[in-house]
Amino acid sequence: MNRKAFFLTVLLTAALVLAAGSAWLLTRGSGPMQPSRSAKTGKYHCPMHPKMISDRPGDCPICQMRMVPMDAATEGAGTVDAGADAGTSGAGTKEAGQPEVRNAPSKKKILYRSTMNPNEISDRPGKDSMGMEMVPVEVEEEAPAARASVEGLSPVRISLQKQQLIGVKTTAVAVSPLRRTVRAVGRVTFDETRLHHIHTKVSGYVERLHANATGELVRKGEPLVEIYSPELLASQQEYLVALAARARTSGSSLPSVAPMSGTVIQRNVTHGERVGPEMTLLELADLSRVWVLASVYEYELPFVREGEKATMSLSYVPGVSFEGRVSKIYPVLDAATRTAQVRLEFPNPGLVLKPEMYAEVQLVADLGKRLAVPDTAVMETGTRSIVFVDRGEGFFEPREISIGLRLPDRYEVLGGLREGEKVLTAGHFFIDSESRLKAALAETGEGSTGSHR
Numbered sequence: 001m002n003r004k005a006f007f008l009t010v011l012l013t014a015a016l017v018l019a020a021g022s023a024w025l026l027t028r029g030s031g032p033m034q035p036s037r038s039a040k041t042g043k044y045h046c047p048m049h050p051k052m053i054s055d056r057p058g059d060c061p062i063c064q065m066r067m068v069p070m071d072a073a074t075e076g077a078g079t080v081d082a083g084a085d086a087g088t089s090g091a092g093t094k095e096a097g098q099p100e101v102r103n104a105p106s107k108k109k110i111l112y113r114s115t116m117n118p119n120e121i122s123d124r125p126g127k128d129s130m131g132m133e134m135v136p137v138e139v140e141e142e143a144p145a146a147r148a149s150v151e152g153l154s155p156v157r158i159s160l161q162k163q164q165l166i167g168v169k170t171t172a173v174a175v176s177p178l179r180r181t182v183r184a185v186g187r188v189t190f191d192e193t194r195l196h197h198i199h200t201k202v203s204g205y206v207e208r209l210h211a212n213a214t215g216e217l218v219r220k221g222e223p224l225v226e227i228y229s230p231e232l233l234a235s236q237q238e239y240l241v242a243l244a245a246r247a248r249t250s251g252s253s254l255p256s257v258a259p260m261s262g263t264v265i266q267r268n269v270t271h272g273e274r275v276g277p278e279m280t281l282l283e284l285a286d287l288s289r290v291w292v293l294a295s296v297y298e299y300e301l302p303f304v305r306e307g308e309k310a311t312m313s314l315s316y317v318p319g320v321s322f323e324g325r326v327s328k329i330y331p332v333l334d335a336a337t338r339t340a341q342v343r344l345e346f347p348n349p350g351l352v353l354k355p356e357m358y359a360e361v362q363l364v365a366d367l368g369k370r371l372a373v374p375d376t377a378v379m380e381t382g383t384r385s386i387v388f389v390d391r392g393e394g395f396f397e398p399r400e401i402s403i404g405l406r407l408p409d410r411y412e413v414l415g416g417l418r419e420g421e422k423v424l425t426a427g428h429f430f431i432d433s434e435s436r437l438k439a440a441l442a443e444t445g446e447g448s449t450g451s452h453r
Contacts, residue, residue: 045070061135110136111441121441137441150386153398154439156431160394169426170390171374173417178367180303180407186294186312186344188357194286196259203276204229204254211264211282212271218258218284225269225281226255262286287355290348292324294361295339303365304329310344311362314353322346322353326363372410377423378403379432387417388424388431396424396431 044067046052046060058067114120114128115135128134158168208226211218218224266283269275292312296304306329312322324346333340344361346353378401379386385403388396401416417423424431 043070044068062137113137113441137437150384150398150400152439153386153432153435154442155391155395155397156434156438157394158396158431158434163394163427166427166430168424168431170422171377171425173371173373173413173419173421173423175369175371175419176410177369178372178405178407178410178412180365180367180405182296182300182303182363182365184294184296184300184342184361184363186292186359186361188353188359189291189293189355190265190285190287191289191291191345194260194262194289196262196284197280198224198256198259198282198284199277199280200227200229200254200256200275201277202227202229202231202254203274204231206269206271206273206275209269209271211258211267214264214267216264218262218264220258220261222258223255224258227275229254256281258284260284260286287348287351287353290346290353290355291327292344292346292359292361294342294344294359295334295337296342296363298333298338298340301329301340303367304342304363305365308363308365311364312344312346312359314357314359316357317352367405370404371413371417371419372407373413373417373423374425375407375409375411376425378411379428385411388428388435389417390422390424396435398435 042055044054044057046062046065046067052060052062052067053070054067057069059065060067112122112125112134114130114132116130116132117128120128120134122134125136126134158166204227206225207228209224210222210226211224262284263286264282265285266280268279268283269281275281292310304326306326308326310324310326312324313320314322324344326342327345328343330341330343342363373387377387385401387399387401389399391397399416402414404412404414406412
């Protein structure tokens with residue numbers, strides 16, 4: 001029994017010794033286990049600013065987003081230089097929760113800005129005048145040929161990859177034909193040159209009324225009304241006596257005939273009514289041609305000229321356009337609506353156009369060929385018009401230009417650009433922000449450098 005216990009003890013001891021020796025040899029021969037290429041490296045970077053790297057978790061000092069762990073494959077891609085520490089050259093005043101920022105070797109510069117006063121900038125890490133830790137900011141290095149031509153803005157360089165991310169688009173400045181369309185609301189009315197009032201030269205009584213209804217069509221020379229005048233018959237003058245004699249032979253009445261063909265638009269007398277020279281018996285209008293009075297705003301008046309073609313459409317006949325011309329621009333402006341009356345003439349052979357109809361009028365002014373840019377290229381500040389000119393190799397230069405005519409989709413350029421230059425038409429927000437930040441840093445960097453502790 002003792003012999004069997006002794007053998008079991010020896011076997012257990014030998015097994016323990018072998019296990020301990022194997023573990024020691026394995027540990028010594030291989031050293032600490034190396035992580036795979038996909039293993040975490042213990043470093044953190046910003047998803048929006050991959051060049052911002054830290055040895056500790058925290059927030060990105062630029063966009064305040066949470067930094068995420070990066071793997072060895074990302075670190076070894078050669079896009080980040082983990083050994084160039086832009087924040088360790090100072091006095092070592094980093095807070096415990098502040099990530100340690102590392103800068104990649106590129107054409108960028110790291111400056112430090114106060115979080116409380118953005119105009120307080122330094123080229124070294126440290127604290128601002130209020131005792132707050134300054135945060136690093138990436139700034140593109142200025143192109144050698146670039147120059148700051150606009151106050152408050154600076155030329156910037158944007159990489160091709162970043163241009164694609166923010167949707168940068170450019171277009172060439174070109175000389176192109178410009179047309180301005182003026183749209184206005186009009187009202188159909190009578191042609192004042194085609195109106196006629198019917199009067200009698202003597203007093204008398206309406207003996208017969210031929211045109212006895214408003215809206216009736218009459219032809220030139222047709223009788224309208226017959227008047228019996230005792231004064232005319234009793235006149236002692238030779239001419240009037242002879243005229244009265246002729247009138248009596250045809251019924252003792254004086255006929256009044258239509259001086260033109262047209263439509264009776266007003267009837268002021270009835271059968272048997274006494275009339276005099278001061279009364280308007282009938283009113284005729286020739287509607288074969290009508291006027292349209294359109295209200296045009298004063299800022300659009302320079303694009304309206306007499307004799308130009310005009311197009312009109314009516315809800316009364318949808319899908320049909322009427323062609324006319326501008327016959328008169330009235331010299332007086334309406335003080336309440338700030339509009340001027342423009343008179344248009346339209347033929348009306350089928351009497352389709354009826355007075356007091358509402359109409360939509362279009363006037364197209366041909367302005368000729370002029371230097372112009374798309375309206376999306378121009379940034380209006382209220383007092384200045386700014387464009388960003390593509391100088392090539394990713395450099396964008398802000399430039400102030402002079403604007404002439406402002407069309408719905410294009411602006412005329414009076415100065416500041418040349419034909420063939422490329423201007424930015426999309427992605428303004430990011431490039432404008434970069435330009436303003438860089439200009440602010442450039443203006444205050446020299447005076448603030450070295451003044452922080």
